[in-house]
Amino acid sequence: MIRIAVLGSTGSVGTQALEVIDRHPGKFSVAALTAHSNAELLIGQAHKYRPAFVGLTAAKDEKAVRERLPSGTALCVGEDCLVEAAALEEADAVLIATVGFSGLPPLMRSIQTDKRIALANKESIVCGGSVVMSALKEYGQRIYPIDSEHSAIFQCMEALSDEKALSRIVLTASGGPFRNTPAEQLHGITPGQAVRHPRWNMGKKISVDSATLMNKGFEVIEAHWLFGAPVDAIDVVIHPESIVHSLIELKDGSVLAQLGMPDMRVAIQYALSHPERLESGVARLDLIALASLHFEAPQEEKFPCLGLAYEALRAGGVMPAVLNAANEVAVDLFLNGRIGFTDIPRTIEYAMSRAPGVPLPSLDDICQADAVTRAFLYNRHAAAPGGKE
Numbered sequence: 001m002i003r004i005a006v007l008g009s010t011g012s013v014g015t016q017a018l019e020v021i022d023r024h025p026g027k028f029s030v031a032a033l034t035a036h037s038n039a040e041l042l043i044g045q046a047h048k049y050r051p052a053f054v055g056l057t058a059a060k061d062e063k064a065v066r067e068r069l070p071s072g073t074a075l076c077v078g079e080d081c082l083v084e085a086a087a088l089e090e091a092d093a094v095l096i097a098t099v100g101f102s103g104l105p106p107l108m109r110s111i112q113t114d115k116r117i118a119l120a121n122k123e124s125i126v127c128g129g130s131v132v133m134s135a136l137k138e139y140g141q142r143i144y145p146i147d148s149e150h151s152a153i154f155q156c157m158e159a160l161s162d163e164k165a166l167s168r169i170v171l172t173a174s175g176g177p178f179r180n181t182p183a184e185q186l187h188g189i190t191p192g193q194a195v196r197h198p199r200w201n202m203g204k205k206i207s208v209d210s211a212t213l214m215n216k217g218f219e220v221i222e223a224h225w226l227f228g229a230p231v232d233a234i235d236v237v238i239h240p241e242s243i244v245h246s247l248i249e250l251k252d253g254s255v256l257a258q259l260g261m262p263d264m265r266v267a268i269q270y271a272l273s274h275p276e277r278l279e280s281g282v283a284r285l286d287l288i289a290l291a292s293l294h295f296e297a298p299q300e301e302k303f304p305c306l307g308l309a310y311e312a313l314r315a316g317g318v319m320p321a322v323l324n325a326a327n328e329v330a331v332d333l334f335l336n337g338r339i340g341f342t343d344i345p346r347t348i349e350y351a352m353s354r355a356p357g358v359p360l361p362s363l364d365d366i367c368q369a370d371a372v373t374r375a376f377l378y379n380r381h382a383a384a385p386g387g388k389e
């Protein structure tokens with residue numbers, strides 16, 4: 001039995017992880033659950049799974065929540081609950097599915113344990129980069145990726161008998177909801193339109209990231225760290241059907257890919273069950289019904305966030321953390337109707353142009369770059385006439 005701490009259990013990945021756990025009751029159980037502010041859903045989950053521990057990073061009424069939890073379930077409130085859940089004695093695995101920079105502290109903590117790490121939160125590896133990689137090396141730990149593209153690459157890499165055979169990684173991207181929207185109409189996009197993703201039903205923040213292509217930019221950085229591929233050996237191709245989850249090209253020109261219906265439960269389950277393959281209940285791929293698959297180049301001028309992510313990875317140091325923090329602020333301002341869709345890349349570019357060069361950042365440097373970038377952008381926005389950029 002693998003006892004799992006699910007961080008971000010009330011979100012899109014978190015609830016799908018619980019579906020995977022439900023499907024294999026003899027194999028998986030829940031040791032801990034955490035949410036940000038959705039106490040109602042968290043309490044319901046606690047009654048269903050009876051975990052040893054639940055955490056709320058932004059609880060409104062701690063006492064009321066505590067009174068409604070089942071006996072035997074401890075409550076921890078505040079940001080530290082993520083780190084506590086990541087190191088919980090009663091857990092054998094940690095599944096990190098919180099959103100944004102919040103994933104970095106529990107990722108770092110889980111690396112210091114011998115628990116299985118199933119990682120959905122890509123922002124932690126985007127920001128943490130070399131610090132995460134050296135901690136993994138120091139503690140002899142590894143990450144099982146949940147991001148579908150990285151799960152695909154991980155699965156393709158497993159098939160290699162020659163570790164040095166990899167020559168290129170090709171990440172596929174659906175292209176988001178505005179692939180066919182003329183560039184001049186992008187400024188009028190509303191938050192409601194941006195969170196309606198054509199293929200995947202995801203949280204709001206990642207849905208906006210998919211619409212700007214920042215999500216794919218983050219995935220380029222994630223692939224660089226997880227698979228040790230140089231930045232110039234990672235390409236992005238738009239594939240609207242989201243059937244080919246990603247590909248690797250080998251020295252001899254062979255290309256391996258992982259295909260399947262777009263359903264996150266396959267990647268979530270494999271990150272928990274590897275090397276074992278379990279029945280998933282996911283719809284089977286019917287190539288004849290699909291009939292054709294399409295591929296095209298990303299429109300980098302129309303979606304500058306992808307290029308900004310490559311730039312941040314090339315710059316190194318704290319730049320990816322600045323990229324991420326600026327994106328989190330810009331997406332928050334956009335979702336609250338305070339800036340337009342095309343202001344998102346502008347805000348990030350501005351933050352990056354002012355970022356300091358820190359060649360070999362420590363975890364503290366990264367946390368500081370994150371905090372400084374956020375404070376700077378929120379203050380600047382508040383000071384702008386009418387609160388607009």
Ligand code: NDP
Pocket residue numbers: 007008009010011012013014034035036037038039057096097098099100102120121122123146147148200201202203204205206264
């Ligand atoms: P959601 O917004 O649906 O869920 C986020 C979860 O994290 C919720 O449980 C939420 O709690 C909690 N949370 C939100 N803010 C914080 C915070 N500041 N500190 C701690 N916990 C917080 O997101 P998704 O499930 O869509 O995405 C989660 C992560 O997985 C992201 O990093 C995303 O990039 C990645 N990912 C998601 C995919 C998907 O298909 N959704 C695919 C690949 C990767 P509450 O409900 O209380 O707000």
Ligand code: MG
Pocket residue numbers: 147148149219
């Ligand atoms: Mg992905």
